Structure formats: structure tokens, C-alpha cells
Amino acid sequence: MITNTVYYIISAVLVLGVLLGISMMSKVKSANSGNTLSAICTLIAILVVMYNCEILTAWQAWLGLAIGTAVGVVGAVKVKMIEMPQAVALLNGFGGLASALVAILTIEQTSKAFELYVGAIALVVGFVTFTGSVVAAGKLHKLLPQKPVVWKGHSFISALVIAAIVAAVVVCPECIWLISVLSAFFGVVFAIRVGGADMPITISLLNSLSGVAGGIAGIAVGDVLLVAIGGVVGASGLLLTQIMCRAMNRSLISILVGGKAKKPVAVQDKAAQESTKEETVKDEKASVGDILTSAKKVMIVPGYGMALAQAQSMVKTLADKLEALGAEVKYAIHPVAGRMPGHMNVLLCEVDVPYDKLYEMDAINDEFSQCDAAIIIGANDVVNPAANTAEGTPIYGMPVLSASDAKHVLVCNFDDKPGYAGVPNPLYEAPNTIMMLGDAKETVAELISSF
Amino acid sequence: MGIVLILIFIIAAIVGYFIINKVPTLLHTPLMSGMNALSGITVLGALTTIAVVVKDYSSVLGTIIGILAIVFAMVNVVGGFAVTGRMLRMFKSKEDK
Structure with missing residues (x-):
């Protein structure tokens, strides 16, 4: 048993250690060390508390710790x-x-x-x-x-x-x-x-x-x-x-409260639309290759659809091919793209996309107007220009990526239905947009083989 | 004592808020899972309470609940830190390649 004063001092040191560890997580280079530091402080804290409570010899505590650690390690690896x-x-x-x-x-x-x-x-x-x-x-x-x-x-x-x-x-x-x-x-x-x-x-x-x-x-x-x-x-x-x-x-x-008054706003007369679209898409398909071959600057906008289709490594291949042709490729990532904060970053880093090519919305939004092509992969609401204009819709006022400012917009989405927010996306109808509907893995593969 | 602890809670929250504000969105997933790991720190509470069970009265149910608390908290701690480390090691810059 240690005295209260000593325990408070140890606690203060450990809390400072944890805080230091967390603050190290604000830079990629030091983040892993920060995580390790927090983990070590936690481990020391466990031992100190066990010592302080005089249960260093209690099998009950060790049993719990052992099972928990084993399950945690196996789970984290798997x-x-x-x-x-x-x-x-x-x-x-x-x-x-x-x-x-x-x-x-x-x-x-x-x-x-x-x-x-x-x-x-x-x-x-x-x-x-x-x-x-x-x-x-x-x-x-x-x-x-x-x-x-x-x-x-x-x-x-x-x-x-x-x-x-x-x-x-x-x-x-x-x-x-x-x-x-x-x-x-x-x-x-x-x-x-x-x-x-x-x-x-x-x-x-x-x-x-x-x-x-x-x-x-x-x-x-x-x-x-x-x-x-x-x-x-x-x-x-x-x-x-x-x-x-x-x-x-x-x-x-x-x-x-979830209560979204969002019945998907009228998906217009589909059949009629589709037949005309088929033709235009075929026409434009030839030009997809030209756009990509001549592009100097390309922005990739990933969304949850990329995660669903597991298309991230195809996306990386596409980016590599573009870069090999001398284009500059950047990724524009909306803060809520995906299913957890920072989801897209993790997926792209897993396939070896360097993190210095991943940009947050505020840092990159102005650059869309200077880029030759914006490639949207499974993202909808986060690039919906209606957020700026369509008053009264659920996404009105939501900050979005201005992909519509790009010279050409290639959309590799699964379908052209409104996204989660239920607001139709005028970007799809824009004259500079080429829709490539279907599984992102396949449509991105099509893009890759188009040039 | 209770008041002091509540104060510490509030101060820690404020300090934490400012430190975390500096973390870029790039690292939000590892930050969240790191924080998640830290929330397993409740294992300290589990150890404190099981100590009382072990020393002062031996209740089978109390022991079981205590051990379960340690197990769940520890899965949270170990799994959380390990997963965070795994993710952070994936982040590489252009120069690292």
C-alpha cells in the first residue's frame, strides 16, 4: 500500500504521459510512438493500482487480465x-x-x-x-x-x-x-x-x-x-x-432522433432516361481515355461506395497509372465520407497511398477549379452541389466538395439514385459529367484500361 | 473527495479537448480507436473493486462480476491499442517509400 500523496503523484505523472501520447497523435510521424506511450502508461497504471490494492498475488485479477489480453490481441490481429x-x-x-x-x-x-x-x-x-x-x-x-x-x-x-x-x-x-x-x-x-x-x-x-x-x-x-x-x-x-x-x-x-423526412425525392422516369443515357455514355466512353491521358491534375473523391466495393487498391492502380503519365493526383476527402471519422484515410493508407496526398476538404476545395478531372468513387451527398443551392433539403448548408468545378467529372457510383440524404444530385446531369455506373471495382478497372 | 474528483474530471475534459483539437482529420480514425483503448482504463476500477471482493468478503458472484469486468475492459485496452498501432503503421509518406 502506498500513501495517498505518492499515489496522486504517480497518477499525475501517468496522466501527463497519456496526454503527451495523445498530443503526439497530431502528427503522423510521432503518432505511433504516442500510441505506444499511452499504452505503456496504461500498463503501468494497472500495475500501480494492483500494488496499491494489494492484489498483485490475487489469481482472480490475473485470470481476468490474461483472458482479456489474449482475446484483445487475437481480435486486433484478425x-x-x-x-x-x-x-x-x-x-x-x-x-x-x-x-x-x-x-x-x-x-x-x-x-x-x-x-x-x-x-x-x-x-x-x-x-x-x-x-x-x-x-x-x-x-x-x-x-x-x-x-x-x-x-x-x-x-x-x-x-x-x-x-x-x-x-x-x-x-x-x-x-x-x-x-x-x-x-x-x-x-x-x-x-x-x-x-x-x-x-x-x-x-x-x-x-x-x-x-x-x-x-x-x-x-x-x-x-x-x-x-x-x-x-x-x-x-x-x-x-x-x-x-x-x-x-x-x-x-x-x-x-x-433520426426522423428524417427523407423519402427519396422522385427518382424520375427512369426507363426513358436510361435509353438515352446508354447512347451518350457509349459516345463519351471514347473520350474518357482522352480526358485521362491529357489530364495534368486529377482529384479523386472517395466515398463509402469505395469501401463497399473494396475498390481502394484499384483506385491506387488508377492513380499510379495517371502519375506515370505525368499527372498530379490528389485525394479530396470529406470529413464524413464513410462510416467513421477518417474512414477513407485508413482505407487508402492500407493500400499504400502516401498520406501526404490525402487532403481535407478545406485544404483542397479551391483546387477543383484548376483540375482537369475529378474522379468520384462511390460518393454522393458529399459532392452534391445542391447543398449550396437547394434550400429546404436535408443537406442544404452542408459543406461539400466542389467537384463540380472540375473541367471533367467522372462518376464511378453504383447507381444514379439520390444518396443517403435523399436529395437528387444535379452533378450527375451536368454537361461535364460522365457517369460510369456499376460496381466501383469494375468501373475503375474500366477507367484504367481506357488509356 | 467527491467534489475534487468531479473537478479533476472537468479539468481533464477541458485539457483533453484542446489537445485533441490539434489532431488532423487524417488521423481521426486512429485517434478515435486510441481514445477507445483508453476508455478501457476502467480496468483500474475493476481491479479496485475486485480487490475489495477478494480481501473483505468472498462472494462467488462478486468475483465473477469482477473478473468479467477486468476481461471486458482488458479486451478494450489491448485490442484498442493494438488496432490503433496497426492502423498507424499503415500511414506512410512519399519519402517513406
Whole structure:
């Protein structure tokens, strides 16, 4: 057992270490070392707490640590990069569940009112995080429908459950079962109605919640280190959530309530359109090769469709071929492209695209007007110029990539239906646009062989 | 003590907010999964509570819950850090090639 003062000092040093590790993550070069530093600080923290609680010899603790480590290592090695969004969501759920279990033990053990109430709150946040994350992971893994599932009177049910949880925590904080069941149910209620493309926001919010759950559990058991790190994680998740919301120009509430008034706006008379399109596409196809051969500057805009089609390595091949012909290739990445924050960057880095060619929206948007061709791969809403003009639509005001400014726009999308937001994309009809509909892997391959 | 802890929570959140604000969108996925790993720090709480179970009273159910808490938190910690490291090692610049 070490004295409190010593424990606080050690905790402060470890928190500083973790913070330093996180700040090292703002540069690619130092990010991996930063991650390692955070991991080492966590490991030391575990040993210090075990020493402090005199359980260095308790087999129960070591058993848990060993199983957890084994499962974690195997899982981390086996998971494919494409499955990362659901893996992060699931891991996040585990953290929440652990906090909930800690809360249960705290409630059982304590006789102090403060710890009892704080424990009950940790129990709520932990279980909401757990079931919410599991539902999100299920949606991302396509075990559950991607579309928002809205029940009859969904908002009413949500409100009712929240009221019940608050009442239970206030009146009977020791009613572990009741609080657990209600909270777990609420996690499902809130996550099930969020749609696929809003997942970046949901995941970052759940990430924040799992930190908050840990922090509150820390307050309940009186552990400074846990409290401080929980606070940092909570803030980070919240910040990411805020960034994502801003990038979609939507409020957090509107995403959680999911209730999109978005029936896909009339997909016009398709058959008639298609026959004419077939011909024009054939005509233009000859010119695709010319455009790409003569292009000096090409911008690639990836979206979730690229991930779905697993087309990232084809995209890299295309970029390589263009570069071999002397073109400059840059990737323009919208903050909410994909299913989690930064999704596209990870996929492209996996296929060895140098990260210095990946640009964020604000850094590159002005360059579209100077580029010869913008190649859109499975992205829709994030390049929809209607966001600037079509007042009253769900995406109005959302910052978008101005791909329409490019001299030529090649669209490798699966179909020409409106995207997730349900707003038809005028870019598809633009005179400088060539549509290459179908699986992105095949259409990109077509592009590659066209020149 | 409770008030102090709540204060620490708030201060940590504010400090964290400013540090994380500097992380570019390029690294948002590794940042998120790194934060996710850190949220498994609740393993400290699990260890603290199981210590009480082990020392002060021996309850089978308490022990099981405690071990489960450690397991889940540890999967979160180890899996999270390992996955983050895996992703970060994929990020290469032009010069690195």
C-alpha cells in the first residue's frame, strides 16, 4: 500500500504521459510512438493500482487480465481493416460494459450515499454505451438493417425510458437489475434509429460516452487516474462528434432522433432516361481515355461506395497509372465520407497511398477549379452541389466538395439514385459529367484500361 | 473527495479537448480507436473493486462480476491499442517509400 500523496503523484505523472501520447497523435510521424506511450502508461497504471490494492498475488485479477489480453490481441490481429468501424464500436461496447460491471460491484459494496448515486449513474451510462455500441456494430456489420429503424411512438418510448431511468436512479439507486435493464433498453432505443451514414457521429458519441462511463465509475470508486482519463476520452469523443455534426450541417439531436423526412425525392422516369443515357455514355466512353491521358491534375473523391466495393487498391492502380503519365493526383476527402471519422484515410493508407496526398476538404476545395478531372468513387451527398443551392433539403448548408468545378467529372457510383440524404444530385446531369455506373471495382478497372 | 474528483474530471475534459483539437482529420480514425483503448482504463476500477471482493468478503458472484469486468475492459485496452498501432503503421509518406 502506498500513501495517498505518492499515489496522486504517480497518477499525475501517468496522466501527463497519456496526454503527451495523445498530443503526439497530431502528427503522423510521432503518432505511433504516442500510441505506444499511452499504452505503456496504461500498463503501468494497472500495475500501480494492483500494488496499491494489494492484489498483485490475487489469481482472480490475473485470470481476468490474461483472458482479456489474449482475446484483445487475437481480435486486433484478425480484424480486417474494412471491418474497423464495427470493431471500434464493439470494443467501445466492451469498455462500457466493464464500467457498468464496476458500477454494480461499487453499489453492492458501498454504504455511502454519494458512492451509491454515482455508481448508479455509472451503471446507466455504462449499459447505454454497451447496448448502443453493440447495436451500432451490428448495423455496421450488416447484421441489423442499415436504415434507421423507427418504431411507432419512438420518441415517446425514448422519453418514457429516460424518465423511468431518472426515477429509478433517484428513488432506488440500489435496484441494480431495474436500472440495468432500463439502461440497456435505452441504448437499443437510441442506436436503432440512427441510419448508416450517420454512423460516424454515433460512433464518436458512443466513444465519448464510454469515457464518461469510465470517469463516473472512477468517481464512484475514488480513483483519480480513472477519473482524469475518463474525462479526456469523454471530451475527445464529444469533440469528434461536434466536428462530424458540423461537417454534415446537422444538429446532434436531429441525428439521434433520426426522423428524417427523407423519402427519396422522385427518382424520375427512369426507363426513358436510361435509353438515352446508354447512347451518350457509349459516345463519351471514347473520350474518357482522352480526358485521362491529357489530364495534368486529377482529384479523386472517395466515398463509402469505395469501401463497399473494396475498390481502394484499384483506385491506387488508377492513380499510379495517371502519375506515370505525368499527372498530379490528389485525394479530396470529406470529413464524413464513410462510416467513421477518417474512414477513407485508413482505407487508402492500407493500400499504400502516401498520406501526404490525402487532403481535407478545406485544404483542397479551391483546387477543383484548376483540375482537369475529378474522379468520384462511390460518393454522393458529399459532392452534391445542391447543398449550396437547394434550400429546404436535408443537406442544404452542408459543406461539400466542389467537384463540380472540375473541367471533367467522372462518376464511378453504383447507381444514379439520390444518396443517403435523399436529395437528387444535379452533378450527375451536368454537361461535364460522365457517369460510369456499376460496381466501383469494375468501373475503375474500366477507367484504367481506357488509356 | 467527491467534489475534487468531479473537478479533476472537468479539468481533464477541458485539457483533453484542446489537445485533441490539434489532431488532423487524417488521423481521426486512429485517434478515435486510441481514445477507445483508453476508455478501457476502467480496468483500474475493476481491479479496485475486485480487490475489495477478494480481501473483505468472498462472494462467488462478486468475483465473477469482477473478473468479467477486468476481461471486458482488458479486451478494450489491448485490442484498442493494438488496432490503433496497426492502423498507424499503415500511414506512410512519399519519402517513406
